[in-house]
Amino acid sequence: MQASYLSFWEYETFLKNIDLTIIGSGIVGLTSAYLYKQKFPEKRVVVLESGVLPHGATTRNAGFACFGSISEILDDLKETDEESCFKLVKERHDGLLALLDLHGKSSIGYVQSGGFEIFFDNDEALFEECFSKMDYINKALKKYAGFDTNVFECIDLPKHWRIKAYPKIFFNPFEGQIHSGMLMQHLLKLCNKSGILILNGIKATTIEVNNNHVTIEANPFDLKTSFVLVCNNGFASELLPELQVIPARGQVLVTSPIRDLNWEGTFHHYKGYDYFRNIGDRILIGGGRHIDLKNEYTSTMEITPVITDYLISVLKNHLIPEKEFTIEYSWAGIMGKGQSKQPIIKKIDDRVGVAVRMGGMGVAIGTNVARQAVELFTSQ
Numbered sequence: 001m002q003a004s005y006l007s008f009w010e011y012e013t014f015l016k017n018i019d020l021t022i023i024g025s026g027i028v029g030l031t032s033a034y035l036y037k038q039k040f041p042e043k044r045v046v047v048l049e050s051g052v053l054p055h056g057a058t059t060r061n062a063g064f065a066c067f068g069s070i071s072e073i074l075d076d077l078k079e080t081d082e083e084s085c086f087k088l089v090k091e092r093h094d095g096l097l098a099l100l101d102l103h104g105k106s107s108i109g110y111v112q113s114g115g116f117e118i119f120f121d122n123d124e125a126l127f128e129e130c131f132s133k134m135d136y137i138n139k140a141l142k143k144y145a146g147f148d149t150n151v152f153e154c155i156d157l158p159k160h161w162r163i164k165a166y167p168k169i170f171f172n173p174f175e176g177q178i179h180s181g182m183l184m185q186h187l188l189k190l191c192n193k194s195g196i197l198i199l200n201g202i203k204a205t206t207i208e209v210n211n212n213h214v215t216i217e218a219n220p221f222d223l224k225t226s227f228v229l230v231c232n233n234g235f236a237s238e239l240l241p242e243l244q245v246i247p248a249r250g251q252v253l254v255t256s257p258i259r260d261l262n263w264e265g266t267f268h269h270y271k272g273y274d275y276f277r278n279i280g281d282r283i284l285i286g287g288g289r290h291i292d293l294k295n296e297y298t299s300t301m302e303i304t305p306v307i308t309d310y311l312i313s314v315l316k317n318h319l320i321p322e323k324e325f326t327i328e329y330s331w332a333g334i335m336g337k338g339q340s341k342q343p344i345i346k347k348i349d350d351r352v353g354v355a356v357r358m359g360g361m362g363v364a365i366g367t368n369v370a371r372q373a374v375e376l377f378t379s380q
């Protein structure tokens with residue numbers, strides 16, 4: 001007889017009578033677990049996470065609390081109609097308000113630093129296009145997203161920043177920065193306080209629905225649960241191939257402290273593909289996916305010379321051309337993308353729900369996506 005991985009005691013305590021199992025402990029999984037437990041305190045909720053720490057996008061992102069730059073919105077308008085496009089922007093803005101409402105500012109390191117869109121000298125045509133559409137976008141944001149004031153304003157690139165770029169930029173006062181590690185720690189604290197069991201280092205491989213329960217086959221042990229919510233975002237199609245979720249990698253670098261770094265905020269360049277911000281006196285820069293788009297549709301968590309060389313060239317040629325720096329941190333994270341920028345929130349069976357495909361905006365939409373995901377299970 002083979003020894004079982006878990007003992008009788010472990011099954012009787014940790015794994016007995018689980019009501020809801022959530023797969024994935026990013027912002028969506030943990031927020032869903034917390035909100036569900038708030039609604040149903042008597043239910044047993046377990047979260048399965050394959051990483052030793054959460055290992056998808058939430059702890060590996062750039063920490064922008066943003067809802068879209070002008071060139072990104074214009075790019076989206078090429079793929080979708082006006083109403084859907086601006087409603088999505090509204091969902092992101094509403095989501096940020098929900099995030100702040102749930103956590104407060106200080107527990108997630110939120111600073112409303114403002115957001116900027118910059119252009120390099122060879123982006124002049126893109127700047128002109130954005131400038132010509134700025135009033136239209138401001139009006140549409142009032143109409144569809146409920147802003148009572150202009151969101152975007154065109155200003156001069158401040159000379160004292162010493163950024164080498166096109167002399168005009170766009171400013172959005174509603175954007176901010178968060179500390180992604182603090183957000184995750186706060187979510188874990190809320191979940192722990194509510195009595196939610198979070199199991200790290202366990203990877204779900206198959207979901208099998210039976211008459212009155214669901215079996216989750218996982219490594220290193222399987223478990224039974226009444227209901228399942230899949231929140232593994234960029235990895236969703238590994239578990240449920242029928243879902244239209246494409247893994248998309250984002251690479252990020254953080255510099256050494258920069259002497260006299262005299263700007264702060266969140267910055268966007270080229271349709272949202274490049275982004276950078278300060279973290280204290282360091283610069284975090286990420287993106288560059290458009291440089292090697294085909295190879296960046298992957299769930300492999302590696303950084304590549306093509307992208308890192310590009311990001312370093314942006315630092316050297318544009319952001320801090322006169323400064324000495326080294327790269328002290330570099331990592332990759334995996335997003336879940338698809339043909340639509342809308343997340344997938346639905347039941348695929350009476351007992352199985354999914355809340356995946358957050359794209360590059362999970363900080364913004366994650367909290368409200370979790371609210372909707374919990375609603376899938378309220379009538380059970």
Ligand SMILES: Cc1cc2nc3c(=O)[nH]c(=O)nc-3n(C[C@H](O)[C@H](O)[C@H](O)COP(=O)(O)OP(=O)(O)OC[C@H]3O[C@@H](n4cnc5c(N)ncnc54)[C@H](O)[C@@H]3O)c2cc1C
Nearest residue numbers: 024026027028050055056057058061064204250333362363
């Ligand atoms: C480099 C980068 C920069 C970004 N910058 C921003 C930004 O500035 N602002 C913004 O709003 N958004 C940003 N995003 C997007 C945002 O981080 C994501 O949309 C969001 O974090 C997704 O949250 P999630 O909970 O859906 O998924 P995730 O945070 O990816 O969580 C999914 C979890 O599931 C786990 N998992 C996967 N498969 C399994 C399995 N089979 N079994 C058990 N566990 C599993 C993973 O380890 C992971 O921890 C960025 C993303 C990246 C990669």
